[in-house]
Amino acid sequence: MARTVDPQRHEARRLAIIDAALTCFAVTGYAGTSTAAICRQAGIGSGTFFHYFPTKQSLLLAILAYGTDETRRWFAARPDDADPLSIVEAYVAHAAEEMSDPRIAGFVRAVTAVMGVPEVETALALDARVLQDGLEPWVARAQARGQVRADLPPRDLTAWVLVLLDGFLGRLAVDEAFTAEGQRATLVDAVRRLLAP
Amino acid sequence: MARTVDPQRHEARRLAIIDAALTCFAVTGYAGTSTAAICRQAGIGSGTFFHYFPTKQSLLLAILAYGTDETRRWFAARPDDADPLSIVEAYVAHAAEEMSDPRIAGFVRAVTAVMGVPEVETALALDARVLQDGLEPWVARAQARGQVRADLPPRDLTAWVLVLLDGFLGRLAVDEAFTAEGQRATLVDAVRRLLAP
DNA sequence: CCTTTCATGGAGTGCGTGCTCTAGTATTGC
């Protein structure tokens, strides 16, 4: 008998489709992108598409899960004894760098507006949770060391750092003169001002 | 012959449809909302809908134009000799208050993700422009008086105030514990920290 | 009264969509 085809090849194809979808979603949004458009972008037939992903929605969820995992990995890689405030600032800089890729920025913007679909909403909530849970301990430690203000709980301070990141992303989309490269330094400065004791 | 119908009644109907659409768009997004759903919400038939708006897109543009006008009016109503920094902070507080209405928040989120449609993008760009042009003079005056930092041009400082507002809106959507009422004061404080000399 | 115009609902239409089916081709194990 024959058998389980090369899993590497399988995974590579999956990633190629994900990559094509990312490009399409970033430009025309989730609902505005047809599976046919993704197939065209990826250079495959629709049969192939649905061989790798049972539905269009499952593809979106796969991308979201990928991003969530990446966030998890980023925080898992931080050494426990690092300087807390540096980690917070490093994450902000890291996120800003990712947003330099307009595909990422466009995708995030497109996806956070897929509303009323429970599976997507829980995936987004999970992503937000992982981010909050990854960042908050460092904020708390920084607070314990007196590096950041103490008039708000770590939970709120963390949320406000994410406010800056969310807003940064939004401005990139709507303001031509506002570029990730040009404003990255100001972003880190803004975080410092926000957290300063 | 008969005649030009009562324009008041006409306008009222239009506003009722706009109101229904706002509700629907806020919950399920633009693409996720069918004209049938808007008709159901407004309690009208589809014939009536297309009697008032030629297309679904034109309805969206009408809502956007309405919001842009409101922003224009808000700034037009500020007296020229007012304290500049107070005006900036007042606008921030005003915007935060509007976002207390979850329909507004949801609508804005839904609409900024309608991508790849030129008419919508230009309408959004106009809205952003009106906001920037309304706010920037006050920031500039505040800077001239030494009320705000001078290491960045007024244009950038204004953009960063809008970053905070955009981010505030985004957090409201994704973070259950982050409420407009609870965080409004922190928002104004964040603006002060951002602009402080 | 009658006539003209706007207002309204809802059945109907054509099209684009996500997805399925099937038939053919590569790739694997023996």
Add this chain to the structure above:
DNA sequence: GCAATACTAGAGCACGCACTCCATGAAAGG
């Protein structure tokens, strides 16, 4: 080489959508 399975393409399908058409009602001149 052969059989069995995975992979691939694309024609086709059912459905939901934005939008149209038409019949009817209501209000305002004359």
